[in-house]
Amino acid sequence: MNTARARWAVAAGAALALGLTACAPPSTDPTPAPTAGGLSGTLEVVSYHPENTPLYDRLAELAEQFEAQHDGLTVEITFGGGPGMPPIMTRYLAGDAPDVNPTLGGQCPNGELIEGGLTYDLSDALKSDFGDGGTWEDAIHPAVRSQLDSWVDDSVCMAPESVTVIQFFYNKKIFAEHGLSVPETIDDLIETAAALKSAGQTPFAVTGTFAFYMQLYWDYLMLRHVGAEAYTHAIGGAQVTREPIPGERPLLADLPGVRDAARDLERLVSDGNILDGFRSTDFTAAQMSFFQGDAAMILMGSWLVSEMADAIPEDFEVGTFAFPVATGGAGDQATTIGGVQGLSVAADAKNPEAAIEWLKFIGQADVQATYASEFGAISGYKAAPAPEGFEAVVDMLADGEMQMMYFGLLGQSAEIQAAIHEPLTQLFFGQIGADEMVTQMSQRLDAANG
Structure with a gap:
C-alpha cells in the first residue's frame, strides 16, 4: 500500500x-x-x-x-x-x-x-x-x-x-492502435469499451477484492448523474459535509438520476469489459495487468505511476483523463473526486x-x-x-x-458501508442488475440509518 x-x-x-x-x-x-x-x-x-x-x-x-x-x-x-x-x-x-x-x-x-x-x-x-x-x-x-x-x-x-485525485489512466499505444480518442462523455467511454472489446482487447483493469476501488466507478457516476449533496444525504453522511443538509434524508432509490447511474455502471462492467479473474485480483495485480497491456484503462488515484514506477516497462506510454461527463446529467460535471x-x-x-x-x-x-x-x-x-x-x-x-x-464512506458504520458495497459487488460480479442494485442499496441504507 x-x-x-x-x-x-x-x-x-x-x-x-x-x-x-x-x-x-x-x-x-x-x-x-x-x-x-x-x-x-x-x-x-x-x-x-x-x-x-x-x-x-x-x-x-x-x-x-x-x-x-x-x-x-x-x-x-x-x-x-x-x-x-x-x-x-x-x-x-x-x-x-x-x-x-x-x-x-x-x-x-x-x-x-x-x-x-x-x-x-x-x-x-x-x-x-x-x-x-x-x-x-x-x-x-x-x-x-x-x-x-x-x-x-x-x-x-x-x-x-x-x-x-481519482482519474482514468490509459495505455496510449493501445488507444492509437485502435484509432481511439480520449472519451469526453460517459456514452463515449461506453462506446470506447465496446470498441476495445470487439477488437479482443480488455477495456478495464479492476480489483474485485477491495470494494472501495469498485466504489470509485459508482461514486463518479452518482456525482455526474445525481450530484454530491443528494447522494451524500441519501447515504446518511450529513456529518461529512460542511453545511447541514436541509430536509429529511431521501431514499436512494428516489433520487433523480440514480437509475441512470446504475445502468451506466452495468454497461461499463458488463461481461468482457473487465479482466478475467478480477474477482480475486488485488489492487497491485490489477495495476500490474494494466501496465503489462492486459487492459487499456484503469480508474485509480494520482499515486498510481509513482507507486508502480519500478514495474512500468520503459516503452509504456501512459495517458490520463478525467472521469467523463454525463450528457444531460443533473449532477456535478466539473467536480473531481x-x-x-x-x-x-x-x-x-x-x-x-x-x-x-x-x-x-x-x-x-x-x-x-x-x-x-x-x-x-x-x-x-x-x-x-x-x-x-x-x-x-x-x-x-x-x-x-x-x-x-x-x-466519506470510510468513516461510516459497517452497516452503511455494507449497504453500498455488497449490492455493488454483486453487480460487478454479474449476479444482479442495475435496478436490483439500487433497490437493495436503498432498502439497506434506510435500515442502517434507522
Whole structure:
C-alpha cells in the first residue's frame, strides 16, 4: 500500500476516530495570525513517513532549508504515522502536541474531539501576505481552498501541501492502435469499451477484492448523474459535509438520476469489459495487468505511476483523463473526486509563529515545483506546475470543485458501508442488475440509518 492510499485509510478510520486534527469549537474565535519576526527556539514537525524513505528525506531537506532562513531555529522531525499515531494522540490529550501535524485524511476530520479545540484556527493566517501582493488564501486553488474548513464551524483546520485525485489512466499505444480518442462523455467511454472489446482487447483493469476501488466507478457516476449533496444525504453522511443538509434524508432509490447511474455502471462492467479473474485480483495485480497491456484503462488515484514506477516497462506510454461527463446529467460535471493532504498547527503549539511560517514555506512555488517534479505530486497552489499528465486535473482545481474520496464512506458504520458495497459487488460480479442494485442499496441504507 502506497503512502497516498495509506493516508486515506488511516484518515477515515483511525484519524476520524482519534480526531487528530480536530478544529476549534464553534465558540472559539479565530486565532490571531502570529507576526513572523526573528524565529527562534524549536519547531516540532510530524512526519507520516518513517526515516530512510524518500518523503522523510524530503522533509529533512526542507527542514535544513528552513533553518538556514531562520538563524536560531531548530526543526525537529517526529515520526507520527502507523504505530506512531497513538503516541501523538496521547500528547494532544496531555497538552503536549507537536507544533505541525499532517492531517492525513484529505479533509478536516469530524472526530469525536472536534469540539476539543485541539487545532489552531488558520482563518486569520490565510489572510496574511504570501508575496507578490497577494494573500496566502489567494495563492491556493479554489477547489482546494474549499476543503480546508472545519465541518462544524467557520474555522480553518489546515493548509494544503498536495492533492490526491481519482482519474482514468490509459495505455496510449493501445488507444492509437485502435484509432481511439480520449472519451469526453460517459456514452463515449461506453462506446470506447465496446470498441476495445470487439477488437479482443480488455477495456478495464479492476480489483474485485477491495470494494472501495469498485466504489470509485459508482461514486463518479452518482456525482455526474445525481450530484454530491443528494447522494451524500441519501447515504446518511450529513456529518461529512460542511453545511447541514436541509430536509429529511431521501431514499436512494428516489433520487433523480440514480437509475441512470446504475445502468451506466452495468454497461461499463458488463461481461468482457473487465479482466478475467478480477474477482480475486488485488489492487497491485490489477495495476500490474494494466501496465503489462492486459487492459487499456484503469480508474485509480494520482499515486498510481509513482507507486508502480519500478514495474512500468520503459516503452509504456501512459495517458490520463478525467472521469467523463454525463450528457444531460443533473449532477456535478466539473467536480473531481479526491482530497487535500494538509498540514495543521496544534492549538497549544509551543512555537506557533514558526509553525505558521513553516506551512507558508511549504506552499512556496519553488518548494511545490520540486515536489511536483520529483514525486509527481499535484500541488494545492496555483503557482506550482502540473505534473505531466495531470494538466486537465489542475485545470479542474482552478475552475471546479473537489468531492471527498469515497464520499466519506470510510468513516461510516459497517452497516452503511455494507449497504453500498455488497449490492455493488454483486453487480460487478454479474449476479444482479442495475435496478436490483439500487433497490437493495436503498432498502439497506434506510435500515442502517434507522
